[in-house]
Amino acid sequence: MSALHIKKGASKHSAYNLRPTFSDVDERHTLAVLVENEPGVLARVIGLFAGRGYNIESLTVAEVDHTGHLSRITIVTTGTPQVIEQIKAQLGRIVPVHEVHDLTVEGASVERELAMLKVVGEGDKRVEALRLADIFRASVVDSTLGSFVFEITGAPDKIDAFADLMRPLGLVEVARTGVAALLRGD
Amino acid sequence: MTREMTGAKMLVQALRDQGVDTVFGYPGGAVLPIYDEIFQQNEIRHILVRHEQGAVHAAEGYARSTGKPGVVLVTSGPGATNAVTGLTDALMDSIPIVVFTGQVPTFMIGSDAFQEADTVGITRPCTKHNWLVKDTDKLSTTIHEAFHVATSGRPGPVLVDIPKDVQFATGTYLKPSTTASHYQPQVKGDIEEITELVAAMEKAKRPIFYTGGGVINSGPAASQLLRELVDATGFPITSTLMGLGAYPASGKNWLGMLGMHGLYEANLAMHDCDLLINIGARFDDRITGRIDAFSPKSTRAHIDIDPSSINKVIKADIPIVGDVAHVLEDLLKVWKSRGRKTQAEAIAKWHMKIDTWRKVDCLAFTANENSIKPQHALARLEALTKGHDRYICTEVGQHQMWAAQYLNFEDPNRWMTSGGLGTMGYGFPASIGVQMAHPESLVINVAGEASWLMNMQEMGTAVQYRLPVKQFILNNERLGMVRQWQELLHGERYSHSWSEALPDFVKLAEAFGAKGIICKDPADLDDAIMEMINHDGPVIFDCLVEKHENCFPMIPSGKAHNEMLLGEAETQGVIQAGGAVLV
Ligand SMILES: Cc1cc2nc3c(=O)[nH]c(=O)nc-3n(C[C@H](O)[C@H](O)[C@H](O)COP(=O)(O)OP(=O)(O)OC[C@H]3O[C@@H](n4cnc5c(N)ncnc54)[C@H](O)[C@@H]3O)c2cc1C
Ligand SMILES: Cc1ncc(C[n+]2csc(CCOP(=O)(O)OP(=O)(O)O)c2C)c(N)n1
Numbered sequence: 001m002s003a004l005h006i007k008k009g010a011s012k013h014s015a016y017n018l019r020p021t022f023s024d025v026d027e028r029h030t031l032a033v034l035v036e037n038e039p040g041v042l043a044r045v046i047g048l049f050a051g052r053g054y055n056i057e058s059l060t061v062a063e064v065d066h067t068g069h070l071s072r073i074t075i076v077t078t079g080t081p082q083v084i085e086q087i088k089a090q091l092g093r094i095v096p097v098h099e100v101h102d103l104t105v106e107g108a109s110v111e112r113e114l115a116m117l118k119v120v121g122e123g124d125k126r127v128e129a130l131r132l133a134d135i136f137r138a139s140v141v142d143s144t145l146g147s148f149v150f151e152i153t154g155a156p157d158k159i160d161a162f163a164d165l166m167r168p169l170g171l172v173e174v175a176r177t178g179v180a181a182l183l184r185g186d
Numbered sequence: 187m188t189r190e191m192t193g194a195k196m197l198v199q200a201l202r203d204q205g206v207d208t209v210f211g212y213p214g215g216a217v218l219p220i221y222d223e224i225f226q227q228n229e230i231r232h233i234l235v236r237h238e239q240g241a242v243h244a245a246e247g248y249a250r251s252t253g254k255p256g257v258v259l260v261t262s263g264p265g266a267t268n269a270v271t272g273l274t275d276a277l278m279d280s281i282p283i284v285v286f287t288g289q290v291p292t293f294m295i296g297s298d299a300f301q302e303a304d305t306v307g308i309t310r311p312c313t314k315h316n317w318l319v320k321d322t323d324k325l326s327t328t329i330h331e332a333f334h335v336a337t338s339g340r341p342g343p344v345l346v347d348i349p350k351d352v353q354f355a356t357g358t359y360l361k362p363s364t365t366a367s368h369y370q371p372q373v374k375g376d377i378e379e380i381t382e383l384v385a386a387m388e389k390a391k392r393p394i395f396y397t398g399g400g401v402i403n404s405g406p407a408a409s410q411l412l413r414e415l416v417d418a419t420g421f422p423i424t425s426t427l428m429g430l431g432a433y434p435a436s437g438k439n440w441l442g443m444l445g446m447h448g449l450y451e452a453n454l455a456m457h458d459c460d461l462l463i464n465i466g467a468r469f470d471d472r473i474t475g476r477i478d479a480f481s482p483k484s485t486r487a488h489i490d491i492d493p494s495s496i497n498k499v500i501k502a503d504i505p506i507v508g509d510v511a512h513v514l515e516d517l518l519k520v521w522k523s524r525g526r527k528t529q530a531e532a533i534a535k536w537h538m539k540i541d542t543w544r545k546v547d548c549l550a551f552t553a554n555e556n557s558i559k560p561q562h563a564l565a566r567l568e569a570l571t572k573g574h575d576r577y578i579c580t581e582v583g584q585h586q587m588w589a590a591q592y593l594n595f596e597d598p599n600r601w602m603t604s605g606g607l608g609t610m611g612y613g614f615p616a617s618i619g620v621q622m623a624h625p626e627s628l629v630i631n632v633a634g635e636a637s638w639l640m641n642m643q644e645m646g647t648a649v650q651y652r653l654p655v656k657q658f659i660l661n662n663e664r665l666g667m668v669r670q671w672q673e674l675l676h677g678e679r680y681s682h683s684w685s686e687a688l689p690d691f692v693k694l695a696e697a698f699g700a701k702g703i704i705c706k707d708p709a710d711l712d713d714a715i716m717e718m719i720n721h722d723g724p725v726i727f728d729c730l731v732e733k734h735e736n737c738f739p740m741i742p743s744g745k746a747h748n749e750m751l752l753g754e755a756e757t758q759g760v761i762q763a764g765g766a767v768l769v
Contacts, residue, residue: 036368039318040306051311082497089494095315095335095369 028057028078029104030111030181031088036096037063037071044094045073054079054087058113058156058178070098076156076179103181111181115159120147121170129169136162193322193353194219197286200329201230203362206257208233208248208622210241214261216288216301219353233622233651236643238265240615242272242343243641245283247619250602251577253405255282255336256619262288263301266347267308271609273343274312278606279428280403282341284332285313291351292320305347314342320349322357330362331369339371340492341403371491375508375516383463383487383504384520390461390485391532392539393421396444396473399428399605400466400490402598404510409598411514412465413437418518419528422540424452426467428605431595441540445473446741447587450548450750451540453739456481457747458539464488466510469499470606471768479746489513548739548752549591558708560585560660560731564592564632567658570715575627576600577620581613581637584666584737589632611640614657618644621653628656628719635661635728636685645698648724656718657726662733663688670736691728698724706730743768 035041042061049056057076064072077087084102091100103109117138119129129148133140138152152162156179163174191199197220201209210233213221224232235241238260245256260269266287276283290299306318315335317328328346336344387393395416401408409432416423416439423433424444433440442449444456456462462484467473469488474480480500487504488496496505506513521527553562578593579602580586586603595601602620604612617631631638638659648655669683692702701721705714705728718725740751 040310043307044310047311082501086494086498089492089496089498093340093492093494098368 023082024080026078026080027084027104028076029084029102030109030179031075031077031091032101032103032181033073033075033091033097034099034101035071035073035094036098037069038096041071041094041096042073044096045075045091048090048094049075049077049087052086052090054083058176060178060180074179074181101183103183106183108184109181110184111155111179112153113156113159113177113179114151114153115163115174115176116141117150117152117163117166117171118147118173119150119166119170120172122146125169129166132162132165132169138162189359190356191359192219192356193325193348194223196322196325196357196359197329197348197353198223198227198230199359200326200362201257204330204333205254206230209257209259210235210244210248210619211259212238212241212261212265214263214265214288214301216262216265216290216350217259217286217353219350220259220286220288220348231622232259233618233647235615235618236646237641238268239271239611240618240641240644240647242269242276242283242285243609243612243615244619244622244644244647245285246272246276246279246281246612247579247602247616248623249281249283249619250402250616251599251620252623253599255284255333255341258283258285260285260287261301262290262305263303266303266305270309270312271607273309273345275604275607275609275612276343277312277314279604280341280399281343282336283343284329284336285343285345287345287347288353289318289347289349292349293351295349305345309345312343313345314340316345316347318347318349319352322352322355325352325357326359326361330360331367333362334367335369338369340495372507373491373509373512375489375506375513377516377520379504379506380513380516381520383506383517384524386461386485386487386504387419387421387463387521388524388527389529390421391529392455392459392536393419393461393463393533394441394455394459395421395423395463395465396425396456396467397423397429397432397465398426398467401429401432401510402466404466404491406598408432408466408509408511408514411511411518415514415518418526419521420530420533420537421463421528422455422537424448424456426470426473426605427590427603429467430590430601431598434596435594436596443590445470446475446743447591447737447739448741449591450546450739450752451543453741453747453750454543455540459484462486464490464502465514466490468495471499474499475741476744476746481747546752553708554732555708558706558711558729558731560588560662560735561592562708563658563660563711563729563731564588566711567630567632567715568593570712571628571630571719574719575624577602577617577624577627577629579603579613579617579620579629579631581631581633581640582608582610582667583634583637584662584670584735585632585634585637585660587667587737588660593632610634610637612637614638614641614655615644615647617655617657618647618651618653621648621655622651629654630656630658633657633659634666635659635663635688635691636665639685639689642694645695645700645724645726649699652723654721654723654725657724658718658729659691659727660729660731661688661691662731662735664733666735667737669734673734673736674742691726695724695726700724700726702726702728704728704730
């Protein structure tokens with residue numbers, strides 16, 4: 001990712017510019033946190049959320065820069081504007097955290113998640129599941145006479161919608177990766 | 187320059203290269219190689235404490251009184267867990283300390299080995315950062331980074347966990363200069379925001395400086411610049427418990443401490459001001475009281491090096507992220523270049539208004555003839571130690587608040603107290619750390635008897651190293667602060683707030699080979715205090731004071747600044763149910 005020009009600890013990396021309205025309406029934000037890939041760094045991030053009572057809706061992590069040993073943690077969280085700003089500032093204090101980006105306010109971003117869904121059923125239900133999978137561009141990655149495993153990629157609400165449709169058709173298990181997100185454009 | 191050496195030797199070399207002269211510690215199996223190296227050199231002094239908690243508080247006292255990081259060395263398992271309270275204390279009060287812990291050998295980690303504890307796991311939430319070093323080649327750079335992190339930006343405690351095999355193995359030592367850290371907090375403030383603050387200062391009719399521990403953290407230059415700014419603008423100034431001494435108590439714009447047990451004039455000025463300039467303070471709940479009634483008419487400027495302090499509690503209209511000294515320097519420059527403007531007439535009126543509050547004389551008390559009032563004991567201590575090269579530590583409780591109210595601080599780094607965590611047992615070991623750093627100075631720990639007992643084993647340390655620390659115990663035979671809250675909030679049901687079975691403190695002192703003094707008659711007080719000051723050695727001063735004295739002024743939890751209680755008559759039924767859930 002290239003748009004990493006916001007300095008850690010800088011005062012202006014928030015849309016609220018440190019002047020939140022202190023509104024009490026919850027908002028959903030997607031944060032991208034670039035961290036040194038050292039032992040315990042994920043525990044620090046998760047411990048921060050647990051210790052200070054912040055929400056985690058989804059969290060993904062993987063090394064994205066093997067030479068620089070940098071991992072990218074993508075966190076979807078909810079809170080009031082003040083809480084969101086605190087979360088970012090608190091993340092910024094963690095020593096191995098290099099950068100904190102709020103993709104929700106820094107510009108348009110794309111969010112994708114991968115999910116696998118196991119659907120068990122026979123007859124019409126099985127046919128219907130396949131038909132819907134096709135509409136959602138989900139692919140079949142495993143099948144037996146009585147079951148399918150579908151793989152689907154998309155924004156979280158698309159996956160929610162697909163899972164909702166599969167439920168009456170015999171959905172028995174879901175595995176989701178959590179959100180990965182990038183800013184659009186350059 | 188690089189050199190091959192063992193991990194244990196590396197640690198000692200790194201301490202030398204970091205300019206460390208004193209280490210507070212306690213040995214054990216997992217740090218024996220390091221202790222062996224300490225034995226074979228003379229540059230670094232090791233102080234053997236009697237409990238690892240004491241080591242950390244001593245390091246805090248050393249750090250706060252010198253501005254240098256305090257250093258601690260303890261063993262694995264129980265050595266590390268005993269350090270946890272001190273680490274948390276240092277984190278809450280932003281004190282730079284570096285703690286080294288031994289760990290079981292790398293190949294035994296995770297096997298529930300003897301004296302194994304997940305030290306980095308346990309201390310992750312109570313350190314600014316911590317490291318487990320599994321490779322001797324990485325040890326020296328990690329130690330240098332640890333000192334850098336502890337002392338840069340908002341200071342705090344760090345911990346380096348060193349397995350025993352890493353201490354024995356040989357690796358390459360690197361000097362401090364060869365490491366470049368990515369951790370570089372912003373110290374310069376945004377000049378636009380600073381200019382905005384100057385503009386607000388030029389217009390302000392009722393301004394106030396609200397300063398805190400950040401001024402002390404920033405170093406002596408920050409206090410100097412603050413004094414210049416206050417004297418040049420003529421704005422009144424108050425400070426938190428943690429910032430006492432940054433501006434001298436004898437300064438003419440000084441209002442005294444603010445907050446829950448702060449002075450009437452300071453709190454009312456905070457409530458009525460039109461421009462509040464927070465310099466290195468964090469809007470703690472002891473300060474704000476009821477948030478929605480906090481300083482309702484003011485524009486708030488907030489200078490803090492930690493972006494997470496800004497807007498955490500109180501919304502800032504003018505946020506400035508940066509180091510106090512750097513920001514004040516720029517602030518003064520901009521203000522001078524724009525013609526040194528203030529609303530002088532309005533500010534003179536503001537001072538007159540403040541004087542009417544000052545006339546209330548909220549710290550007034552009537553001394554008794556046959557019993558010692560704690561306030562009186564501190565007023566006499568102040569009078570008799572004024573002008574001395576003096577450092578004050580405290581424990582936690584009523585005596586701590588009275589010390590803040592009745593002792594005057596003229597300089598920074600002279601006042602060591604546990605503010606954020608409120609750790610009973612902090613003061614005595616802290617006084618040992620202070621005395622180590624300032625062997626010729628008068629170091630007094632103002633204590634309550636209950637707090638003092640929590641780390642009284644450190645008498646052994648004081649006597650062993652001939653540290654003439656004065657333990658000034660205001661003995662009310664009560665957990666006084668708890669008792670006060672029970673009186674005001676819990677219908678005078680004094681549940682477990684007695685200090686039963688207290689020792690004879692004079693005999694206790696003597697048992698350790700120190701001097702004990704007891705005083706219960708106000709007529710003897712001055713002589714007894716002089717005897718304490720003049721004794722060349724550690725003293726336990728058992729000052730028997732009135733048992734049910736309450737600490738006033740007090741803003742009850744959940745109340746606003748202008749709803750302050752001044753004395754006994756006003757306390758009946760004032761704290762409502764909502765306030766009782768707060769601490
Ligand atoms: C029994 C009891 C009663 C108490 N009653 C009171 C009371 O009545 N009044 C009172 O004031 N306190 C009281 N306290 C203490 C209180 O709990 C807090 O510890 C204290 O108010 C916090 O002080 P502070 O705001 O100066 O912050 P600190 O904890 O000293 O924090 C310093 C702030 O400055 C920032 N900072 C650090 N370094 C720098 C730098 N170089 N440049 C810029 N910013 C920097 C930090 O990020 C932080 O935000 C009491 C404590 C106890 C135990
Ligand atoms: C380690 C710890 N335990 C409990 C408390 C709660 N507490 C705060 S003040 C206090 C009483 C302190 O009594 P003492 O040291 O005698 O001082 P006094 O208030 O009587 O001056 C207690 C128990 C604390 N602050 N720290």
